[in-house]
Structure formats: C-alpha cells, structure tokens
Amino acid sequence: MKIVILGAGVAGALLARRLARIPGIDVTCLERVQPDDHSEAGTGLNVGPNAVKALRLTDPALAAQVEAASLPWSRWTAALADGSVLFDLPIESVADNPGIRIRWSELYRVLRVGAGSAIRYGCDVTGVGRDPKAPGKTFVTWEEGGQVHRSEGIDLLVGADGRYSLARSALSGVPQPRHVGVAILRALVEDTSGGLVDDYGQWFNGAHRLLAFRVKPGHVYIAATFPLVPGAPVAPAWSTAPVMRATWEPASGRPRSATLQWLLDALCEQLPDSHWARMQESDVRYHETDANVLYLGDSAHGMVPTLGQGATQAMEDACAAALIIEDEIAQGQRPVAAWLERIARVRTPRVQFAMALSLQASDTLLAGADPVAGAHWKTQPPFLADLSRLFRDVALGKELAQELATP
Numbered sequence: 200m201k202i203v204i205l206g207a208g209v210a211g212a213l214l215a216r217r218l219a220r221i222p223g224i225d226v227t228c229l230e231r232v233q234p235d236d237h238s239e240a241g242t243g244l245n246v247g248p249n250a251v252k253a254l255r256l257t258d259p260a261l262a263a264q265v266e267a268a269s270l271p272w273s274r275w276t277a278a279l280a281d282g283s284v285l286f287d288l289p290i291e292s293v294a295d296n297p298g299i300r301i302r303w304s305e306l307y308r309v310l311r312v313g314a315g316s317a318i319r320y321g322c323d324v325t326g327v328g329r330d331p332k333a334p335g336k337t338f339v340t341w342e343e344g345g346q347v348h349r350s351e352g353i354d355l356l357v358g359a360d361g362r363y364s365l366a367r368s369a370l371s372g373v374p375q376p377r378h379v380g381v382a383i384l385r386a387l388v389e390d391t392s393g394g395l396v397d398d399y400g401q402w403f404n405g406a407h408r409l410l411a412f413r414v415k416p417g418h419v420y421i422a423a424t425f426p427l428v429p430g431a432p433v434a435p436a437w438s439t440a441p442v443m444r445a446t447w448e449p450a451s452g453r454p455r456s457a458t459l460q461w462l463l464d465a466l467c468e469q470l471p472d473s474h475w476a477r478m479q480e481s482d483v484r485y486h487e488t489d490a491n492v493l494y495l496g497d498s499a500h501g502m503v504p505t506l507g508q509g510a511t512q513a514m515e516d517a518c519a520a521a522l523i524i525e526d527e528i529a530q531g532q533r534p535v536a537a538w539l540e541r542i543a544r545v546r547t548p549r550v551q552f553a554m555a556l557s558l559q560a561s562d563t564l565l566a567g568a569d570p571v572a573g574a575h576w577k578t579q580p581p582f583l584a585d586l587s588r589l590f591r592d593v594a595l596g597k598e599l600a601q602e603l604a605t606p
C-alpha cells in the first residue's frame with residue numbers, strides 16, 4: 200500500500216512517524232523546506248492540554264520529547280494595562296494536565312526528528328490530482344534538486360500541507376477564508392525581563408490585547424492584536440513605536456504595569472522583524488468521497504488562534520488518524536474510503552466545537568470590546584465548562600481512546 204503525506208509540519212510529521220512503523224506500508228512524507236529551515240523561528244506557540252493528553256495517550260515517547268523541549272502552560276492570567284487583574288486561572292482546574300509553551304521551530308524540529316527517514320526534505324509539491332487510470336487513487340508531482348518527479352497510484356494521500364494547502368485546493372476547491380476583524384503581530388525577543396514574564400499572560404487596553412509567555416531557551420514570545428475591518432489591510436502605522444506605545448497607554452490614566460512596560464520596550468525594538476497576520480477561519484473538510492484523500496490540521500480547518508487550538512487540533516487530528524489507520528490496517532477488512540469516513544466522523548464535531556469556542560473567546564479583540572465584561576464571562580461556569588470540555592475531551596475515536604487509557 201502506498202501512502203503519501205504532503206507536508207512535514209505539525210500533523211504531517213506526527214503521522215509520518217507512526218505510519219512508517221507499520222510493516223508493508225510504503226510511506227513518504229514530502230516536505231518543501233530543508234531539515235535546518237528556521238522560517239518559523241520568530242514565533243512561539245501555546246499548545247493546549249488536550250494536545251498533550253492526546254500525544255501522551257498515542258505516543259508517550261514522543262510526548263516526553265516534546266515536553267522536554269517546552270515549558271508547561273499552567274496558568275492563564277488576564278489584566279488591564281495598569282496591572283489590575285481580571286482573572287488568574289490555573290489550567291489544571293479545567294484540564295487533566297498542563298499545556299505547553301514552545302518555540303514553533305522547536306516543535307517542528309522534535310516532530311521531524313521523530314519521523315526520521317519517512318520525511319523527504321527539499322521536495323516542493325507542484326501538482327496533485329485524481330489518477331485517471333485508477334478510481335479512488337491519486338497522483339502527485341514535485342520538484343526536488345532541480346528535477347521533476349511524479350508518483351501515481353497512491354492509495355492514500357494525506358494533505359497536511361497547512362493553511363494554503365495545494366492538496367485541498369486541487370481536490371476539493373480553495374476554502375473561502377472568513378476574516379474575523381483582528382490583526383495580530385508576533386515577535387520573539389530575548390528575555391531580559393528579570394523574571395517579570397513567565398507563564399501565559401494577557402494585558403488589555405480597550406479592544407487591544409498584548410499576550411506574552413516565556414519559551415525555551417531564554418526568550419519571550421509577544422503577540423499584539425489590533426481590531427480592523429474584516430478583510431482590510433494592516434495599517435503600516437501600527438508597526439511604529441509611537442503608535443504601539445500610545446495604543447497601550449492605560450485607559451485608567453494610571454501608569455502601565457512594570458511587566459507591560461518591559462513588553463512594550465522589547466516589542467518596539469523588534470518591530471521591523473515582527474510578522475503580521477489577519478485572523479481568519481475556513482470550513483471544515485476532512486476527506487473526499489471520490490478520491491482517497493485525507494486533510495489534517497490547517498488544511499482541514501483554518502481557525503482563529505485565540506485559544507491556541509490550531510497546532511493543538513493538528514496534533515489531535517494526527518493522533519486520531521494514526522490510531523484509526525493502524526486499527527483499520529490491523530483488521531484488514533475495509534476499503535480506505537471507510538477509514539476516512541471514520542476519521543471524519545470522529546474529528547468533524549470536535550473541531551467544529553473548538554472553532555466555535557475560539558471564535559466566541561475572541562470577543563475581547565473586536566472593535567468596541569469591553570475587556571472587563573469580556574474577561575468576566577470567561578470566569579463564569581458556562582465558559583469554564585466549555586473550556587474543560589475543550590481541554591479534556593480529546594477525540595481520538597472513543598473505543599481507541601478508552602483502550603489506551605486503560606492501564
């Protein structure tokens with residue numbers, strides 16, 4: 200059986216590692232970049248407790264390596280620009296274990312090393328389609344070392360090629376983005392704060408929010424959000440120090456908290472190297488009915504990063520897909536299309552829930568938002584119950600998850 204995975208990002212590298220261990224399966228994961236690529240070095244991720252739980256259940260050895268490269272995400276604090284505390288939530292009050300904070304490039308490194316020779320680097324996939332000679336099968340073309348390659352008769356194609364997935368646009372059409380009306384600026388700075396910044400914290404001033412946490416080794420990740428008209432471009436002035444400082448001048452008239460002051464100073468120094476993105480989401484789609492193609496991670500679902508669920512759900516997706524594919528291959532009775540149906544049945548409602556909650560929790564980032572009211576409802580039982588469901592109820596396929604959790 201021939202399986203081709205497009206992209207060795209979060210979902211692709213994780214799945215490649217698992218499938219490469221199944222005897223008799225020919226797995227290739229095609230990745231555009233080289234192994235030492237650090238294009239995401241300037242970004243940190245907070246990965247939800249649910250991804251850690253899913254990975255611990257599915258692949259304890261890999262979970263230990265990922266956790267060793269991270270710091271635990273154990274608290275979520277929110278404050279106003281002058282330091283007035285809005286809430287302070289211990290993550291374990293709504294989860295079975297902490298989440299993690301990690302550099303994006305570190306997460307890639309650990310997952311890619313874990314997949315070993317299953318990943319073929321420097322392969323830029325340029326074409327994907329239905330194989331005209333074999334119903335249900337697909338073909339892929341790619342450029343590698345200046346040469347064009349083609350693989351046909353693929354029994355299972357996995358599109359794990361991220362937000363602008365070629366696999367999904369070629370086989371299912373380009374997903375339409377829905378802009379939420381928030382621009383986000385990200386930077387990674389050296390930690391000279393002397394202990395002011397550690398676990399996941401947020402600082403609000405009107406509808407503007409600064410978010411920060413410490414990551415290994417000795418850095419602080421900072422993200423600033425600005426409301427904007429959905430779909431509108433980011434204003435160049437927002438990338439200037441005077442605008443950045445004025446934006447976080449406390450509405451209360453009191454001075455900025457010492458932590459916020461340090462974050463602003465550090466961010467302003469890094470402004471020329473910072474990256475802007477606009478928050479958006481797109482419809483969920485895991486598979487096709489007339490071709491054996493499976494989408495995982497951002498290729499299956501674009502979501503807003505407010506609750507740190509993008510990479511988190513990509514990890515849950517890959518864990519569920521690995522377990523279900525392994526189970527189906529072990530049983531050896533059903534066609535690939537039935538496996539894909541099973542993965543979609545397990546994952547679709549789960550991801551729709553994560554997307555809806557992430558969007559709902561973005562209320563404080565929208566134009567005209569009141570951060571005090573927005574923070575208050577996040578301390579109330581209905582939101583905490585939803586957060587607990589998000590962080591605890593990993594969806595790996597019920598019977599498989601129960602089997603794994605039974606000592």
Ligand SMILES: Cc1cc2nc3c(=O)[nH]c(=O)nc-3n(C[C@H](O)[C@H](O)[C@H](O)COP(=O)(O)OP(=O)(O)OC[C@H]3O[C@@H](n4cnc5c(N)ncnc54)[C@H](O)[C@@H]3O)c2cc1C
Binds near residue numbers: 231232476511
């Ligand atoms: C501003 C911002 C902040 C975020 N913060 C968080 C956060 O705190 N927590 C969180 O969980 N998530 C966060 N995310 C989301 C998270 O980064 C993504 O959801 C996650 O990386 C998706 O994983 P993936 O495996 O689907 O795709 P990716 O990790 O994007 O991997 C796709 C891979 O495919 C490769 N590829 C693409 N096209 C081709 C091609 N044609 N040929 C060969 N290879 C190809 C790429 O090189 C890449 O390695 C954030 C996103 C943004 C934009």
